[in-house]
Amino acid sequence: MSDETKTEDKPAAAEKEWQPRIIAFVCNWCTYAGADLAGTSRMVYEPHVRIIKLPCSGRIDVSFIIKAFEQGADGVMVSGCHPGDCHYTAGNYHARRRFGGFRDLLEFCGFDMRRVVFSWVSAAEGKKWADLVNEAVAKIRELGPFKEYQKLLAEDIWRKEETNSDRETG
Amino acid sequence: MIEQIREKAKELLASGEVKVVIGYENGGLPETTRPVFITSPDEVDRLVWNKYCYANLATFLWRKEVSSLGKPAIVAKGCDVKAIVVLIQESQIKREDVVILGVTCTGVGDPPLSKCPICDVNTPREYDCLFGEEIPPKTDINKFADVDEFEKKSPEERWEFWEEQLSKCVKCYACRQVCPMCYCEICIADKNQPQWIETSSHTRGNYHWNLVRAWHLAGRCVDCLECERVCPVDIPLSLVNRRLAKSVKARFGYEPGYDTEAPPPFTDFKPQDPEEFIK
Ligand code: SF4
Ligand code: SF4
Ligand code: SF4
Ligand code: FES
Numbered sequence: 001m002s003d004e005t006k007t008e009d010k011p012a013a014a015e016k017e018w019q020p021r022i023i024a025f026v027c028n029w030c031t032y033a034g035a036d037l038a039g040t041s042r043m044v045y046e047p048h049v050r051i052i053k054l055p056c057s058g059r060i061d062v063s064f065i066i067k068a069f070e071q072g073a074d075g076v077m078v079s080g081c082h083p084g085d086c087h088y089t090a091g092n093y094h095a096r097r098r099f100g101g102f103r104d105l106l107e108f109c110g111f112d113m114r115r116v117v118f119s120w121v122s123a124a125e126g127k128k129w130a131d132l133v134n135e136a137v138a139k140i141r142e143l144g145p146f147k148e149y150q151k152l153l154a155e156d157i158w159r160k161e162e163t164n165s166d167r168e169t170g
Numbered sequence: 171m172i173e174q175i176r177e178k179a180k181e182l183l184a185s186g187e188v189k190v191v192i193g194y195e196n197g198g199l200p201e202t203t204r205p206v207f208i209t210s211p212d213e214v215d216r217l218v219w220n221k222y223c224y225a226n227l228a229t230f231l232w233r234k235e236v237s238s239l240g241k242p243a244i245v246a247k248g249c250d251v252k253a254i255v256v257l258i259q260e261s262q263i264k265r266e267d268v269v270i271l272g273v274t275c276t277g278v279g280d281p282p283l284s285k286c287p288i289c290d291v292n293t294p295r296e297y298d299c300l301f302g303e304e305i306p307p308k309t310d311i312n313k314f315a316d317v318d319e320f321e322k323k324s325p326e327e328r329w330e331f332w333e334e335q336l337s338k339c340v341k342c343y344a345c346r347q348v349c350p351m352c353y354c355e356i357c358i359a360d361k362n363q364p365q366w367i368e369t370s371s372h373t374r375g376n377y378h379w380n381l382v383r384a385w386h387l388a389g390r391c392v393d394c395l396e397c398e399r400v401c402p403v404d405i406p407l408s409l410v411n412r413r414l415a416k417s418v419k420a421r422f423g424y425e426p427g428y429d430t431e432a433p434p435p436f437t438d439f440k441p442q443d444p445e446e447f448i449k
Contacts, residue, residue: 062385063358063366066378070368083441093439096448097422101388101436103447104417108321108410109381110329119449132449148329152374 020140022075023068030081037126045130046137058091062102075115075140082120176214183211189240194223226394228253229350243269248291252392252427253350272297285395338403341371345397388414389435392427
């Protein structure tokens with residue numbers, strides 16, 4: 001399909017309207033399976049979440065969250081197996097300690113913590129996943145784009161005009 | 171007190187019990203000192219002790235240039251000793267492989283640095299020999315008063331504050347180089363495959379760098395204040411370091427640098443750890 005037909009298919013107004021961008025970091029064994037269940041059960045829920053599957057919630061680092069915001073996300077979801085249910089026995093117990101630190105650090109540095117949602121979702125909790133996504137999307141719609149971070153995105157010293165001309169003349 | 175330190179250093183070096191004494195000598199300018207590595211008993215007179223002995227020498231214990239010299243003795247204030255304790259907890263050094271020449275201390279700097287009024291280790295908690303009169307630990311201190319105050323601000327105000335502060339960072343990594351706990355052979359800031367941290371010192375990359383630096387010190391930073399002291403653009407690094415220290419204390423009842431036997435908090439967990447923020 002050519003680009004032209006693509007743009008023709010979409011009404012112009014809908015294209016301009018801002019939609020939340022949410023990145024979800026989830027573990028393979030519980031939350032991903034839960035999200036899959038939501039899909040196979042044909043639950044209808046907000047489509048603005050992009051899921052990134054990790055082996056275990058223990059793999060999720062604060063850099064993932066920051067990187068998501070660096071790439072323009074308006075919100076981040078972090079989810080794994082309920083305590084006691086981790087496929088690797090204790091990955092989520094370790095993760096939980098770290099998540100508390102991420103949370104307190106980001107909040108202290110001025111992140112609006114309504115943009116970062118931590119949860120436990122089991123493979124059977126398709127409904128819980130759908131509800132969490134709907135809730136997060138609604139909240140972020142209300143908050144609007146993460147303007148503060150997006151301002152930083154625009155700021156890239158190598159893109160400044162004077163720097164470019166400096167480079168050309170120098 | 172310095173005479174006793176020199177005497178002890180001489181004795182340790184002469185007997186061969188240690189191969190190097192890590193201490194302070196006068197710096198090139200008035201009211202400064204610099205680290206010195208004494209390897210011969212004839213040189214112990216270079217050692218000094220005064221209120222300008224800022225450096226946390228624990229950072230040299232694991233550096234190959236120093237550890238290759240042989241067993242060290244180290245002149246250490248209470249806050250420096252906390253760093254040594256964390257290095258022992260994290261298996262970077264063994265207790266028996268270092269002789270700690272603890273010095274009691276009422277504060278460094280003129281006026282004293284911000285860490286000193288909230289210090290509870292004026293007498294080091296761990297040492298092989300102690301120099302100076304013992305000072306009982308203060309009890310009525312709040313280590314987090316400024317953190318608590320900062321937390322009263324709105325998210326917008328906090329963001330604005332850090333945006334301004336972090337925009338100043340020039341990514342010199344002095345904060346990392348000086349830190350006794352920054353012993354990774356390849357720091358995440360130097361990794362380029364994948365490159366997590368952007369190398370240019372624009373605010374976006376600075377945010378990532380400074381948040382990650384603080385996070386990697388969570389539950390490990392002993393608030394020796396060295397990072398903040400060496401930062402050429404005066405970013406209040408201790409404020410964010412201590413926010414995480416407060417978090418670890420509140421969540422897991424743990425403070426780094428007090429107990430060589432305690433497991434570091436992020437290598438450990440309890441089934442009933444708090445999770446009030448998890449849905
Ligand atoms: S924090 Fe305590 S031990 Fe360290 S320099 Fe200040 S008073 Fe001395
Ligand atoms: S982060 Fe700063 S205050 Fe903490 S241990 Fe390292 S140098 Fe000292
Ligand atoms: S010492 Fe200061 S300027 Fe240098 S990298 Fe650290 S925070 Fe940035
Ligand atoms: S496998 Fe799901 S949290 Fe560890």
